[in-house]
Amino acid sequence: MITILTATYNRYTTLPRLLKSLREQSSKEFEWVLIDDGSSDETQHFVNELKETNLGFELTAVRQNNAGKHAAINSGVVAAKGNWIFIVDSDDALLPDAVETVLASVAAATSSTVGLCYRKAYFSGELLGNEIKTAEPSLISTPTEAGKLFKGDLAYIFRTEVMSKFPFPIFEAEKFVPELYIWNKIGDVGDVVFFTRKVIYLCDYLEDGYSRNFSRHLRANPKGFFIYYWSQFLREKTLFYKVKNLIRSAQCLLYMLLGRP
Incomplete structure (x- = not known):
């Protein structure tokens, strides 16, 4: 089963x-x-x-x-x-x-x-x-x-x-x-x-779903997104994806410092 x-x-x-x-x-x-x-x-x-x-x-x-x-x-x-x-x-x-x-x-x-x-x-x-x-x-x-x-x-x-x-x-x-x-x-x-x-x-994909509201969810959940993006930065093998995930990680850190809206 x-x-x-x-x-x-x-x-x-x-x-x-x-x-x-x-x-x-x-x-x-x-x-x-x-x-x-x-x-x-x-x-x-x-x-x-x-x-x-x-x-x-x-x-x-x-x-x-x-x-x-x-x-x-x-x-x-x-x-x-x-x-x-x-x-x-x-x-x-x-x-x-x-x-x-x-x-x-x-x-x-x-x-x-x-x-x-x-x-x-x-x-x-x-x-x-x-x-x-x-x-x-x-x-x-x-x-x-x-x-x-x-x-x-x-x-x-x-x-x-x-x-x-x-x-x-x-x-x-x-x-x-x-x-x-x-x-x-x-x-x-x-x-x-x-x-x-x-x-x-x-x-x-509904209007109130996560996929359509990515930016808002990123600002509201910076710690959850940070552990994901940082793990992806360490996991990725190419420079392009490493830089992409590093930028997202920095964005999450900024939201953590500023506080959620």
């Missing part, structure tokens, strides 16, 4: 779409761990209704005070019962064969494999990022290098035992740490298999 982990905050309007996609999975060999990060909308009403519904899979719902997606993921990892964790955002959805596809890859994974990664597409069907034209359907890489190759968000699945060793750091009064900071740490201890063409995940 795998764990589908969803951290949600004020996504009452999109959660039904995700739920529908989970109920339509060709394989029900999964549990859904839903972490409500202190929502102020009707999310809890939605969760209470779910608890009274025969979903066809196990649901674990946890509510916590608003602390950010990274903290909610930490809580979800603790609550997870599956051997692998598939992180699915609350405003996204899965294709019907997603769980079946992941389970097949899990069955074929070697002991050195710590992560699996698939492609995402927009709800329109358009692929996120580059179309990869290779003879092989998969490759082994690091999350950082894969980001340069694919040029688009990817759907990650990690071993639960490995994720539990690398919780997101928590900084007082901050609510965000880039996920790649932890994904890279996981990739340092084993192989991450990237499937170059297989799409299992559908998404959009």
Whole structure:
């Protein structure tokens, strides 16, 4: 069994779409761990209704005070019962064969494999990022290098035992740490298999999401971004990327000195 982990905050309007996609999975060999990060909308009403519904899979719902997606993921990892964790955002959805596809890859994974990664597409069907034209359907890489190759968000699945060793750091009064900071740490201890063409995940970028509000989140979470950019500065091999991450690190230090707006 795998764990589908969803951290949600004020996504009452999109959660039904995700739920529908989970109920339509060709394989029900999964549990859904839903972490409500202190929502102020009707999310809890939605969760209470779910608890009274025969979903066809196990649901674990946890509510916590608003602390950010990274903290909610930490809580979800603790609550997870599956051997692998598939992180699915609350405003996204899965294709019907997603769980079946992941389970097949899990069955074929070697002991050195710590992560699996698939492609995402927009709800329109358009692929996120580059179309990869290779003879092989998969490759082994690091999350950082894969980001340069694919040029688009990817759907990650990690071993639960490995994720539990690398919780997101928590900084007082901050609510965000880039996920790649932890994904890279996981990739340092084993192989991450990237499937170059297989799409299992559908998404959009909402107006209030992190991707559309990068500058504001950087100013509000300088410590969380600093540890990410500094780690990237140390990790990168080329001068261009080292300088890019060094500049971002300096920007974060400046925001720390000036204080958050």
